[in-house]
Every structure is written in structure tokens, then in C-alpha cells.
Amino acid sequence: MNLADVARRAGVSSATASRALSDHPHVAVATRERVWQAARELEYVASPDATGLARGTTGRVAVVVPHLARWWFGAALEGLSGALRAAGLDLLLYRLGDAEARQAFFDELPARRRVDAVVLLGFGVDERERERLDRIGVGIVAAGTRVGSHPSVSIDEYAAGRQAMDHLLHLGHRRIGMIAAADPELDLAQPAGRSTAYHAALADAGIEPDPDLTVTVTWSPESGARAMSELLGLADPPTAVYAHSDEIALGALRTLRRAGYRVPEDVSVIGIDDHPLAAITDLSTVAQPAAEQGELAAGTVIAGLAGEPVDPLVTVPTRLVIRGTSGRPPGRRGAS
Amino acid sequence: MNLADVARRAGVSSATASRALSDHPHVAVATRERVWQAARELEYVASPDATGLARGTTGRVAVVVPHLARWWFGAALEGLSGALRAAGLDLLLYRLGDAEARQAFFDELPARRRVDAVVLLGFGVDERERERLDRIGVGIVAAGTRVGSHPSVSIDEYAAGRQAMDHLLHLGHRRIGMIAAADPELDLAQPAGRSTAYHAALADAGIEPDPDLTVTVTWSPESGARAMSELLGLADPPTAVYAHSDEIALGALRTLRRAGYRVPEDVSVIGIDDHPLAAITDLSTVAQPAAEQGELAAGTVIAGLAGEPVDPLVTVPTRLVIRGTSGRPPGRRGAS
Numbered sequence: 001m002n003l004a005d006v007a008r009r010a011g012v013s014s015a016t017a018s019r020a021l022s023d024h025p026h027v028a029v030a031t032r033e034r035v036w037q038a039a040r041e042l043e044y045v046a047s048p049d050a051t052g053l054a055r056g057t058t059g060r061v062a063v064v065v066p067h068l069a070r071w072w073f074g075a076a077l078e079g080l081s082g083a084l085r086a087a088g089l090d091l092l093l094y095r096l097g098d099a100e101a102r103q104a105f106f107d108e109l110p111a112r113r114r115v116d117a118v119v120l121l122g123f124g125v126d127e128r129e130r131e132r133l134d135r136i137g138v139g140i141v142a143a144g145t146r147v148g149s150h151p152s153v154s155i156d157e158y159a160a161g162r163q164a165m166d167h168l169l170h171l172g173h174r175r176i177g178m179i180a181a182a183d184p185e186l187d188l189a190q191p192a193g194r195s196t197a198y199h200a201a202l203a204d205a206g207i208e209p210d211p212d213l214t215v216t217v218t219w220s221p222e223s224g225a226r227a228m229s230e231l232l233g234l235a236d237p238p239t240a241v242y243a244h245s246d247e248i249a250l251g252a253l254r255t256l257r258r259a260g261y262r263v264p265e266d267v268s269v270i271g272i273d274d275h276p277l278a279a280i281t282d283l284s285t286v287a288q289p290a291a292e293q294g295e296l297a298a299g300t301v302i303a304g305l306a307g308e309p310v311d312p313l314v315t316v317p318t319r320l321v322i323r324g325t326s327g328r329p330p331g332r333r334g335a336s
Numbered sequence: 337m338n339l340a341d342v343a344r345r346a347g348v349s350s351a352t353a354s355r356a357l358s359d360h361p362h363v364a365v366a367t368r369e370r371v372w373q374a375a376r377e378l379e380y381v382a383s384p385d386a387t388g389l390a391r392g393t394t395g396r397v398a399v400v401v402p403h404l405a406r407w408w409f410g411a412a413l414e415g416l417s418g419a420l421r422a423a424g425l426d427l428l429l430y431r432l433g434d435a436e437a438r439q440a441f442f443d444e445l446p447a448r449r450r451v452d453a454v455v456l457l458g459f460g461v462d463e464r465e466r467e468r469l470d471r472i473g474v475g476i477v478a479a480g481t482r483v484g485s486h487p488s489v490s491i492d493e494y495a496a497g498r499q500a501m502d503h504l505l506h507l508g509h510r511r512i513g514m515i516a517a518a519d520p521e522l523d524l525a526q527p528a529g530r531s532t533a534y535h536a537a538l539a540d541a542g543i544e545p546d547p548d549l550t551v552t553v554t555w556s557p558e559s560g561a562r563a564m565s566e567l568l569g570l571a572d573p574p575t576a577v578y579a580h581s582d583e584i585a586l587g588a589l590r591t592l593r594r595a596g597y598r599v600p601e602d603v604s605v606i607g608i609d610d611h612p613l614a615a616i617t618d619l620s621t622v623a624q625p626a627a628e629q630g631e632l633a634a635g636t637v638i639a640g641l642a643g644e645p646v647d648p649l650v651t652v653p654t655r656l657v658i659r660g661t662s663g664r665p666p667g668r669r670g671a672s
Contacts, residue, residue: 063429068417069612069627074410081404081431088368090450093399093427095417221616247613254616276405277583277613280557280590291405 003149009038018149029158029196039313060090061301062115064105066123066183068095070219071247071275072290076121076143079294087302089116096123106132117301120147121294139304143297144290146313151304153296153314155288160318161197161242163286164270167320168240169205173268173329176202177213177238179227179248194244194272213238217248224251232259239267239329246271246278246285253281253325264327274321282324289316338380345374376443379471396426397637398451400441402459402519404431406555407583407611408626412457412479415630423638425452432459442468453637456483457630475640479633480626482649487640489632489650491624496654497533497578499622500606503656504576505541509604509665512538513549513574515563515584530580530608549574553584560587568595575603575665582607582614582621589617589661600663610657618660625652 007017012031020027020035027035061084067073077093084091092115096102106129115138122144125133130148133140142152168176178198195214202209215230217223224243228251231238243249249271253263261267271278274287296314304310343353348367356363356371363371374380397420403409413429420427428451432438442465445454451474458480461469466484469476478488504512514534531550538545551566553559560579567574568591579585585607589599597603607614610623632650640646 060428068404068414069407069411071405071410074407075405077429078404078431081429082433085431085433085437091429092396093413093417093429095414095421097418097421101421221613225616250613251616254618277557277586280561280587281617282590 006035006038006042009042010035029200032158058116059088060092060115061298062092062094062118063121064094064096064118064123065121066096072144072273072288073122075290076294076297079291079296080119080121080143080298081294083295083298084301087298089302089305116305117141119143119297119301120145121297139301141297141300141304143293149312151300151310151312151314153293153300153316155293155318156315157193158197158200159193160272160286160288161194162201163318163320164242164272165197165201167284167322167326168242168268168270169201171240171268171326171328173238173240174205174207175210175213175236175238175240175329176207177215177231177241179224179231179241179243179252180214180216181219181223181244181248182216183218198242219245219247221247221251221254224248225255226251228252228255229259232256232261237267240326241267241269243269243271246273246275246283249283249285249325250275250277250281253283263325266330268326268329270326272318278321279323284323284326285321287319287321292316341378342371342374342380345378346371372444394450394452395424396428396451397634398428398430398454399457400430400432400454400459401457402432408480408609408624409458411626412630412633415627415632416455416457416479416634417630419631419634420637423634425638445469445472452641453477455479455633455637456481457633475637477633477636477640479629485648487636487646487648487650489629489636489652491629491654492651493529494533494536495529496608496622496624497530498537499654499656500578500608501533501537503620503658503662504578504604504606505537507576507604507662507664509574509576510541510543511546511549511572511574511576511665512543513551513567513577515560515567515577515579515588516550516552517555517559517580517584518552519554534578555581555583557583557587557590560584561591562587564588564591565595568592568597573603576662577603577605579605579607582609582611582619585619585621585661586611586613586617589619599661602666604662604665606662608654614657615659620659620662621657623655623657628652 003017004014007014010017012035017035020032063080065073081091094105096105117139120142124145125147140150142150144154146152146154180195199209212234215227217227231241241252243252249269252269256263256267263269271283271285274285278285293316300310339353340350343350346353348371352367353371356368357375399416401409417427430441432441445468453475456478460481461483476486478486480490482488482490516531535545548570551563553563567577577588579588585605588605592599592603599605607619607621610621614621629652636646
């Protein structure tokens with residue numbers, strides 16, 4: 001059972017199937033669903049040969065990260081490091097720097113060959129980088145993202161976004177803003193699913209999307225604060241805001257409180273992550289288990305090195321966590 | 337005591353002993369255990385000759401961390417990884433697990449000999465661990481803490497605490513609580529300076545310390561929230577609280593706001609760190625540059641490997657950052 005079988009069953013080309021399975025942004029939602037459905041029905045499992053994972057000899061695994069100071073990366077690395085250590089594998093850490101350092105890293109990787117496997121943590125790669133990765137002759141595993149047809153462990157970005165959006169819609173909100181996150185330098189295959197979910201949820205609710213209600217910023221609390229100012233400056237501001245991350249949502253909350261808006265009486269806010277400070281700031285969110293994604297990626301590496309079959313698409317569940325920042329829209333409070 | 341002695345005691349060839357000690361994947365688990373047991377019993381220390389490694393020739397630096405998901409550790413590791421990479425050194429990451437895993441790590445370290453230097457990030461070691469470190473024959477550098485007479489890079493914990501306490505005292509507070517942080521399993525040489533500063537500042541201001549005003553908790557927002565409840569339950573609650581970290585201070589703020597206290601009108605709060613979320617939550621704090629501590633520790637490693645003189649005690653400055661959570665005590669507002 002290989003990628004071609006999945007593609008055939010889904011009625012798409014292998015290239016499209018590969019893109020769909022890696023959440024490539026240019027794949028239509030319906031196509032993506034069909035490919036995933038086919039993969040599930042066929043219980044598609046990549047063979048060690050297909051994934052390039054073969055028993056290694058250096059006893060080291062390279063872990064490549066774009067950031068370390070942001071919560072998700074630290075937590076995922078914590079899970080990953082524990083599981084690799086338990087298996088007696090050393091962890092070589094590579095942090096990507098600026099665009100130039102990044103290019104150098106991927107250029108040098110195939111010649112490097114000092115590790116048995118490479119784990120990519122929380123960032124996408126472009127075609128050129130993917131081609132370099134394919135040449136290094138050791139297994140590649142992605143966590144928190146999908147990279148080509150390499151085995152990956154991640155949440156379903158689209159499903160997470162729908163959990164947040166559907167919660168706001170169920171509360172009765174119709175005018176919902178989105179603070180989308182992007183890192184042009186690093187997130188080359190960024191969680192398009194989180195944005196797709198916004199538009200699909202609005203469409204399902206029969207709401208015409210208003211482009212003014214979407215602001216795209218970088219992944220930081222400060223960006224969230226600025227984006228919220230922008231949304232509040234609209235002639236008709238949103239009654240609820242869906243942020244792509246908790247850090248961004250916490251920034252948005254700051255602007256709302258400074259401006260004297262009550263949360264959630266005047267404006268509701270929801271994020272994604274369940275950052276350690278979300279509970280303490282009473283932020284409604286969609287929880288994703290970051291450490292678990294790291295652990296499962298380590299498990300995939302270990303299985304691959306042992307020549308065992310590897311599940312190419314591990315999806316860890318997300319969970320809506322309703323706290324104090326989401327409520328009914330103004331004028332609908334007390335309504336059933 | 338050499339590799340041949342270890343091999344003889346374990347009943348294996350020297351080649352097998354060498355492979356077992358370097359965690360080579362093709363060694364049976366039982367054999368590996370037997371060799372490591374023999375190495376521990378003989379207190380075997382790998383010599384450069386035995387492993388074929390001369391000083392500074394592996395191109396790898398071990399970085400040992402107790403946590404990864406907490407801000408300081410991620411940020412310090414980010415600075416460290418960038419500087420090591422720029423020097424062409426690989427970073428081997430070891431995260432300490434529970435007490436047993438920690439003991440195993442330090443027991444096995446001297447026989448391991450697969451790195452040119454070891455950086456200890458943000459935790460203290462006990463006498464036994466220090467003795468093991470001294471035997472491995474490569475440079476040890478500490479960041480965010482001091483470890484024996486090994487070179488270290490850190491803040492002045494006492495000075496940081498004084499900046500926070502003196503700020504509260506200058507505002508006119510006399511009844512000041514402290515939420516102290518401790519991790520009994522990991523912080524063996526924990527920032528006693530932060531607590532010393534509290535008592536010294538009170539003494540300098542002629543204030544008799546009240547033991548009820550000090551609560552010691554673990555490093556988490558939830559702990560800070562609980563500690564604040566405890567302080568609010570006193571017959572005479574504090575008008576200001578000095579927390580050992582921003583994460584703890586943010587937890588304390590949550591309790592205050594839930595209980596209807598105004599910050600800083602009723603109670604002032606200050607932390608230490610300048611966590612990325614401190615600015616966005618308007619938290620007064622004492623800023624410490626975490627990434628810079630990692631970078632400078634890498635610089636010390638690189639200088640040491642180059643045979644250059646090394647500054648054994650690098651202290652990076654901290655800085656009082658006054659934001660919206662610290663103000664005059666009730667009844668003194670408007671006083672000059």
C-alpha cells in the first residue's frame with residue numbers, strides 16, 4: 001500500500017496526494033478531505049524503505065528547530081529529548097538562524113551524515129530544502145508540521161481552527177475577526193489549516209466573510225496587541241476574535257482591556273495552544289499537546305531505526321477549553 | 337584503570353566495551369548494562385587515547401538542562417545554540433529526568449567522553465555530581481548558576497532581588513510578601529540570593545521580617561496563584577508582593593484579580609525575568625537577559641577550547657522595569 005494507491009482511491013495525482021497529506025496550502029479543502037479519507041481507509045503505512053529510515057550507526061539524531069524561546073518549541077523538544085534519551089540516542093540540536101544560515105544548513109546537510117535521523121520541529125520546508133533532505137539518506141521525521149511524504153506527528157490544524165470557530169459561532173457570534181499568524185521567513189508551509197477553518201466555518205454558518213476582519217501578523221503577543229487595535233478601529237468591530245495562538249490572543253486581550261472593553265461581555269477572544277499562561281489568564285483556547293508531539297516523533301524515529309513499520313501520519317487530538325474570555329455576543333446575553 | 341580493565345571485568349572484548357560505552361546501537365542491552373556496571377565499579381574515566389579523541393576534537397559540546405518548556409531555559413538555549421553553531425560546534429542536548437535518571441547521567445558522564453566541553457544550564461549540582469564532573473577531563477561551564485570553581489555566566493541573584501525589593505520599599509511599602517521559588521529535585525544550589533535580598537532589604541529599611549509573609553512554592557503560575565491566596569488569607573495581608581519569577585507573579589496577579597483586588601491600588605506585584613508575556617500583562621519586573629547568558633557561556637566554551645584565558649565569573653546586569661503592577665501602598669497614594 002503506497003502513496004499511489006492512496007492517490008488512486010482519492011482520484012487525484014500522486015503529487016496532489018502528497019501535497020494534501022502534507023497540508024500544502026494550495027490544495028482545496030474537499031480534495032484534502034478526500035485524500036485523508038483514502039489514507040485512513042487504506043491504513044496507509046509508509047515502509048521503512050519508503051521513508052528512508054534505516055537502522056543507523058551514529059547513535060545520534062539531529063533535531064532542527066527555528067525557535068527555542070517560544071512555548072511550543074520548548075515543550076515539544078522536552079518530549080522529544082526524553083524519549084530519545086530513554087532509547088539511548090543522543091540529540092544533536094540545530095537551530096535555524098536567518099535566511100542565509102538556513103540555506104547553508106540545508107545545503108550542507110546531505111554531506112553531513114553525522115546522524116541516523118533528522119527531526120524537523122515546527123516548521124515547513126520549501127521544495128529546494130525538501131530535495132536536500134531527500135538526499136541525505138537518513139530518515140526524516142516532522143513534528144508539528146508535515147514535510148512532503150516523510151512521517152509526521154502533528155495536530156489537525158484545520159480541526160483545531162474549527163473547534164475555536166464553531167465555539168464562537170455556537171455562542172451566537174456572527175462578526176468574528178481572525179488574527180492569523182505567519183512567519184514569512186520560517187513558516188513556508190504554515191498552518192494554512194487554521195485560516196481555512198475560519199473561512200469554512202463562516203461559510204457553513206452562511207456568513208459572508210469580511211476581508212477587513214482578517215489581520216495577519218507575526219507570532220508574538222505584541223503583534224496580537226497591534227492587530228486587535230486594528231480590528232477595534234473598524235467602523236463595525238468584531239464581537240469575537242479567533243487568534244492563531246494563545247500568545248497572540250493574550251496580546252489582543254491586553255489591547256481590549258486597555259481600551260476599556262469588557263471580556264467577554266463586549267468582545268470574546270479564543271486562541272490555540274493551551275499555553276501554560278492560558279489557564280492563569282483564564283483564556284479560552286484549543287489545547288494541543290506539544291510535549292506529546294515531540295515524544296511521538298521520537299517514537300517514529302526509534303521505530304524507523306529498528307526497521308519497524310512507521311505510521312506516516314500521526315495526528316494528535318486537540319481539545320476545546322472554554323474559559324472566561326469567550327461568551328455570548330452583546331445583545332444576546334441571557335439568550336438560550 | 338583503562339578500557340581493557342573494564343572489558344575484562346565485564347567479560348567482553350575491548351572493542352565491545354568501547355562500543356557499549358559510546359552507546360553504539362549494535363550492542364545488546366544486557367552487554368551494555370554489564371559494561372556500564374563495570375565502568376561504574378572501576379570508576380573508569382575515558383582518556384582521549386582510549387576513545388581516539390584528543391582534546392577538542394569531537395566538535396561537540398554537551399548542554400545539560402533540567403527543563404525546556406520554561407522560558408528561561410528555552411531563551412538561554414537559543415543564545416547558546418546560535419553561538420556554538422557560529423563557531424562550528426555541534427550541540428548535544430541532555431535533559432535531566434527524574435532523580436534516578438539524573439544520577440545515572442552523572443555516573444556515566446566520565447566514561448562517555450564524546451564531547452569537548454559540558455555546559456550546565458540553570459541548575460546547581462551537589463558534591464557527588466561535582467566530583468563526577470571534575471573527572472571527565474573536559475571543560476565545564478555553567479550558565480544561569482554557579483558550579484564550584486568552574487567558569488560561569490549568570491546574573492547577580494542578590495542584586496536582582498534588591499532591585500525588586502528596593503523599588504517596593506521606595507514606593508512606601510512596609511508590609512511586603514515574598515513568593516519564593518524552589519525545585520527540591522533540581523535547584524540544589526538555587527538562587528538563595530533572591531531570598532537573601534528580601535531579608536537584607538527589609539533589614540536595611542528597619543522592618544522586622546514576618547515569617548508569615550514568605551511562601552515557598554515551585555516554579556509555576558499555578559503555584560504563584562495558590563501562594564497569593566495564602567498571603568491574602570493572613571489577618572494582615574501584604575500591600576506588595578515580590579515574586580521570584582514572572583511566571584509566579586502572573587499567577588499571583590490572577591488570584592488578586594479574581595478576588596477583586598485592584599493592582600496596584602490595593603496590592604503591588606513585581607517579578608524577576610522580563611518574560612515575553614510580562615510586557616503584555618503590564619507586569620513590573622527585573623529584566624534578565626537569558627539569551628545573552630547562553631551566548632556568553634558559549635563564548636567561554638569557545639575561548640577555553642582555543643586555549644585562551646577565560647573569565648571565570650561573568651555577571652550580566654539586570655534592570656528594573658517599572659510597569660503597571662507596582663505603585664504606592666493604599667493610604668499613601670498621591671503622597672509625594
